[in-house]
Each structure stands twice: as C-alpha cells, then as structure tokens.
Amino acid sequence: MSFLSKINKDKTPKHVAIIMDGNGRWAQQQGHDRLFGHNFGVESVREVLKAAQELNVKYLTLYAFSTENWNRPKMEVDGLMDLLVRSISNEVDELHESDVIISGIGDLDGLPNSCKDELNAAYERTKNNKGINLILALNYSARWELTEVNKKIAAKVQSGKLQLSEITDELISNELTTKGIPDPELLIRTSGELRISNFLLWQIAYAELYFTDKLWPDFKKEDFYEAILDYQSRERRFGMVSAQIEKNL
Numbered sequence: 001m002s003f004l005s006k007i008n009k010d011k012t013p014k015h016v017a018i019i020m021d022g023n024g025r026w027a028q029q030q031g032h033d034r035l036f037g038h039n040f041g042v043e044s045v046r047e048v049l050k051a052a053q054e055l056n057v058k059y060l061t062l063y064a065f066s067t068e069n070w071n072r073p074k075m076e077v078d079g080l081m082d083l084l085v086r087s088i089s090n091e092v093d094e095l096h097e098s099d100v101i102i103s104g105i106g107d108l109d110g111l112p113n114s115c116k117d118e119l120n121a122a123y124e125r126t127k128n129n130k131g132i133n134l135i136l137a138l139n140y141s142a143r144w145e146l147t148e149v150n151k152k153i154a155a156k157v158q159s160g161k162l163q164l165s166e167i168t169d170e171l172i173s174n175e176l177t178t179k180g181i182p183d184p185e186l187l188i189r190t191s192g193e194l195r196i197s198n199f200l201l202w203q204i205a206y207a208e209l210y211f212t213d214k215l216w217p218d219f220k221k222e223d224f225y226e227a228i229l230d231y232q233s234r235e236r237r238f239g240m241v242s243a244q245i246e247k248n249l
C-alpha cells in the first residue's frame with residue numbers, strides 16, 4: 001500500500017527543503033561519470049515536485065548548487081551549469097502550465113550569464129502563477145547569506161537608519177534571501193550523509209530533519225510520501241511540553 005493513503009492531507013508541511021545529495025555516487029556505482037548522475041537527478045526533481053503538488057506543499061526549496069561546489073573539477077561545474085540551463089529551458093512550459101512559480105535563492109549574480117538569464121526568464125514567466133513555489137538554491141550557502149545580512153544591517157545602523165533596539169528576529173528574517181517565505185517545517189537530505197552542508201542555517205532552527213540512505217536519483221514520489229508521513233509522526237514542541245501541545249490540538 002502506498003504511503004500516500006496514510007498521509008493526513010490537512011497536516012502536510014507548507015515548506016519542504018531538500019538537500020539533493022548522492023548523484024555522483026549513484027553514477028559511479030553504475031560505472032558512469034558523475035554528470036550521468038546529475039542528469040538522472042532531474043527526473044527525481046520532476047517526481048518530487050509532482051508529489052509535493054499533490055500534497056498541497058506551497059514551497060519546495062531544492063539545494064542544487066552550493067558556494068562550495070565551485071571547488072569541484074571544472075568539467076563537473078560546467079556540466080552542472082549546462083544542465084541547469086537546459087533543464088529550466090526544457091521544463092519551463094510544463095511548469096508554467098501546472099501553475100508553478102520558479103525562483104532562485106543564493107548569490108545569483110555569481111552564476112554564469114546563461115544561468116542567470118534562464119532563471120530570470122523563468123521567474124518573469126511564472127511569477128503570477130498561484131501554485132507551488134519551486135525555489136532553486138543556486139550558488140547558495142547559509143554563511144554567505146548570513147554574512148550579507150550582517151553587512152546590510154550594520155550599514156543601516158552605521159548610517160543611522162536603524163537603531164540597535166530595532167534589530168529583531170523578524171527583521172533579520174526579512175533581510176534573508178528567503179524573505180517572505182515561511183521557514184521549512186521539514187528538511188530532507190538524501191544519500192546517507194548526516195550533515196547540513198551550509199544550507200538554510202537560520203531558517204531550519206525548528207525544522208524536522210529527515211535523513212535517508214537513498215541516493216538522489218533513486219528518490220521518487222513514494223520516498224517523498226514516506227518522509228511526509230514520518231514528519232507527521234513527530235511531535236513539534238517548540239520548547240514547550242507535550243501536555244501544552246495536546247491542548248492546542
């Protein structure tokens with residue numbers, strides 16, 4: 001029986017973030033080069049997006065390229081950038097038809113022009129849609145993001161536009177690249193690695209973490225449903241005690 005039938009559709013997370021990891025190992029296990037795995041990873045993106053749409057998830061953030069990933073061999077970096085451009089360009093019609101809003105977070109100015117242009121065009125085309133937000137984290141890292149926020153806030157204080165007493169949790173959230181996007185309730189990482197790798201450090205303060213050994217190209221709809229079901233079995237206490245949570249149900 002599918003995990004889908006056990007999911008309470010009224011209690012699905014609004015925002016799911018995913019560290020899509022394991023493409024390289026998946027390819028190498030089959031005797032191919034790493035780019036082969038990245039190519040197959042695109043099919044998992046399609047499946048997971050569809051599953052998220054079925055479950056009324058409003059935001060799906062995918063970690064596609066970190067600021068540290070520039071340190072990979074040039075051939076892999078070039079291949080990934082090329083794949084990104086091709087994938088957005090191939091998928092944008094269908095995504096638009098299914099009401100998806102495509103956007104990016106990260107140091108997008110640092111991407112090659114072809115990527116920036118494709119991403120901007122996809123955003124312009126889909127920005128008035130009303131369905132799921134597909135957010136691609138590209139040239140993203142949480143430390144980069146938090147450093148930028150610190151600089152912006154410091155500059156405002158220095159110029160007298162902002163008082164120290166006005167710096168709040170909310171003000172900081174509104175300076176992040178995820179401004180206006182609710183924090184993810186669920187963070188999934190594939191490939192068996194038990195780390196965050198510089199992803200959304202501020203935003204995942206209270207996210208439920210879900211790790212699976214599946215490599216990203218093997219992660220399909222059913223795996224996504226399983227993660228959602230696991231999420232629904234958790235008690236999110238936010239520092240309180242169980243009895244208080246039960247009362248609020």
Ligand code: IPE
Nearest residue numbers: 020021022023024025026064
């Ligand atoms: C994730 O898969 C994709 C990116 C980081 C771009 P990897 O390429 O990290 O695959 P592994 O972890 O080496 O298997």
Ligand code: IPE
Nearest residue numbers: 019020021063064065066197
């Ligand atoms: C994290 O995966 C980044 C993305 C999925 C884009 P990595 O494979 O780069 O992370 P590490 O090196 O294992 O921490």
Ligand code: MG
Nearest residue numbers: 021022023024
């Ligand atoms: Mg990896």
